[in-house]
Amino acid sequence: MPASITARLQGTLAAAGLGIGVAIASTMPATAQTYPTRTVEVIHAFGPGGGADRFIRAIGESFQAATGRSMIPISIQGGGGLPAAVNFMQRPATGYNLYSYSPDDVINQALGRLDLSDFRPVARIQYDQALLLVAADSPYQSIEDVIEAARAAPGDIKVAVTGAAGFDDAVIGVWNAESGAELTSIPFAAAEMVSNTLGGHIDMMFEEYGIVRGLIEAEDLRPLVVFSNERLPVLPDVPTAQELGYDVTLGRWRGIAVRRDTDDAVVQQLFELLRAASETDNYRRVEEESALQYRSEILGPDEFEAFIEQELETYTSVMRQMGYAN
Amino acid sequence: MLDAYLSALGYMFGNPMTFVLILFSLLWGIAFGAVPGLTGIVGVALLIPFTFAFDPIEGMLLLGGVYVGATFGGAISAILFNTPGSPEAACTALDGYPMAQKGQAGKALGFALAASAIGGIVGTLALMFLTPPLAKLALTFGPSEYFALAVLGITAIASIGGGSVLKGLIAGLLGLAVATVGMDPLTGVARYTFGNMLLLTGIGFVPAIIGIFALSEVAHRYGQGMKKQEVITNVSTDLPSIREFIQTRITLLRSSFIGTVIGVLPGVGATTAAFISYSEAVRWSRNPKKFGTGTPDGIAAPECANSAAVGGSMIPLLALGIPGSATTAVMIGGLTIHGIIPGPMLVQNNADLVYSVFIGMMLANVVMLFFGLRAARYFAIILRVPYPVVGAAIVVLCVSGVFALNNNMVEVAVMLAFGAVGLLLKRVGFPVAAFIIGLVLGPIVEVSLRQGLILTDYDLWAFASRPITLTLLIISFASLLYGFWGQFRSTPPNDPPSDENAEPVRA
Incomplete structure (x- = not known):
């Protein structure tokens, strides 16, 4: 150019x-x-x-x-x-x-x-709109599983995010406050976030849809919840946080x-x-x-x-x- | 699989333009690699808009060729002027420049080029045949494994100290300390920035490396006065003989392996591969003291590893859609623009693309070996230009190049400051290599240790007892002990200096 x-x-x-x-x-x-x-x-x-x-x-x-x-x-x-x-x-x-x-x-x-x-x-x-995603072999099948586990042991479930004290962290913070299902966020570089989630080193990750689209389509990553006002037309089965009763729509x-x-x-x-x-x-x-x-x-x-x-x-x-x- | 290769080859022969593009991208890459500040990342980023004019296949061949070429290109300026043209070549300067100083610039370039090509070919072969298992291997590396790997690299500074383990460790710890400047990677708190927001970026190792190697060398040479400038009047452009080259075979083998594996790991790329491979070459060498004085193994190790890492870092890109390095991250942007979704389905949906890239990268490496060896000797002739002219040009390139990297003036200031640091380290006889290794690996050690401990709820044993982690940590610890033992056992004054290090030139 x-x-x-x-x-x-x-x-x-x-x-x-x-x-x-x-x-x-x-x-x-x-x-x-x-x-x-x-x-x-x-x-x-x-x-x-x-x-x-x-x-x-x-x-x-x-x-x-x-x-x-x-x-x-x-x-x-x-x-x-x-x-x-x-x-x-x-x-x-x-x-x-x-x-x-x-x-x-x-x-x-x-x-x-x-x-x-x-x-x-x-x-x-x-x-944009972000999702919480787990690896295909994760025990968490749905966001309800996560909420139940997180309420039983607050902070035990770790979620990979990018950036320290940044946007991702803030969304997880709002989620924790709204849902009471407390997750602990750990900052990773974007590529390591994916490899650590796929490799089972961390429970889940937080990412925008467009970036992980390929991995969702290949069913290597399973989306659990989307932070938006409406469900994504491409992921009709993934609930929004809002419909679960938690007002987290930050994008x-x-x-x-x-x-x-x-x-x-x-x-x-x-x-x-x-x-x-x-x-x-x-x-x-x-x-x-x-x-x-x-x-x-x-x-x-x-x-x-x-x-x-x-x-x-x-x-x-x-x-x-x-x-x-x- | 053979079908896929034949189909891809068929495509390439059907579009002879592909071969022209490979050659062009290789030269473009070498040029971008050789000029300090213009790295392979910039080279790839600038070409992305041009790929719109081609099919995605040609576009990817173009980007792959640049990546291969740039990784070698950095070695040219590293060897001739002690000015690593790209960060992955910094390590090559450690032995390449001393060898060129002895008047054997052609030989140094020849070693670098051949090692690069061999590493590149091994990396590409791994990419062709071992992508699924290596992608799986990448996923077994979590924070604790990254930590152990970086610790392994750092403990090698005990062997790199050459004369003194103590000086090596001090320089290494200084490097680690400097690496903590900037924004805390986990909590976002400012550390040692003295209220300067531009310093939040931290002390990047690229500006630091360019300052320490290039700028301090120019200052050092100018400080010697005009008369000594004509030292290398007799520049030999002789290339290494095949026999000499074969002597580095064990280093080549080890470095190809290290380079490929480290390349596969997301987030650590060719630079880390080069340094860890150099560390290991020193650690396992029978003559560790020769390193830093212009030994062929010291050139072959980093060059072979950084080129092998190129193939390696394409593996997570093609198998999982996640970048193994900064350059492949830019490539993902390029693929997306072409409407290709990187991810596990890429090989199924775009087989011709993937296999053409394999063939293209293999070709690029072979072409580099044969044409490069002929061209290498002519690069060496640049050394006949009077140093006052070259030195001034280097300073201009360093300043503009460091600024162009990130458009951040503070990085230029960092580069200037580290020019002084480099001069100081040289004067007091501290090994620069140890300092840089601390600086490059410091952030990896810190971040992965902290991530790993949060993951295990601060259970140290759970963190350290994973099989790969434990193995690497034991090797590190043993080698550290061995280094100290060697230090106390030997009595330096009685060490008869061999021919090669009669006049040690510590880079």
């Missing part, structure tokens, strides 16, 4: 103090009529090939088809997403530096590490934010472009391949802002309950 090479070179040159021209160009403000006149960069905290990276590339392809300007993911991994957020806040508020917004940012605010009032939500685009969402001091007209223009991009067939196809079409409904700047406020309340109380925040 030549565009990505250019971005990399730009970053590299700027770092070496040679990209003065680039630096000057990036401080010029954009107006709605002229936006976008050059490449748009999206900062995200995950690795190449991961969910956020694929999300940006997919939207970016449609974005480019419509505007003739590329949209490029810039990955700054690790540190619970904070290095990416810090880098984003150091960039000028021109509308050419976007931020890939996710529940991890809300959790970072709940933990007192990030101030979300610096971010202006533009569009929520994807809304991983992906959206775009800019800096709070970005020009209003640019925010509106950007939202329109993103909405158009998310409605193209090309993007829809990618969405379906990752099984993200079930409850991904685009939210505009104001709705997204309200949604995040609500999320913040939830995560703040969970993080307190779990002893991560005070």
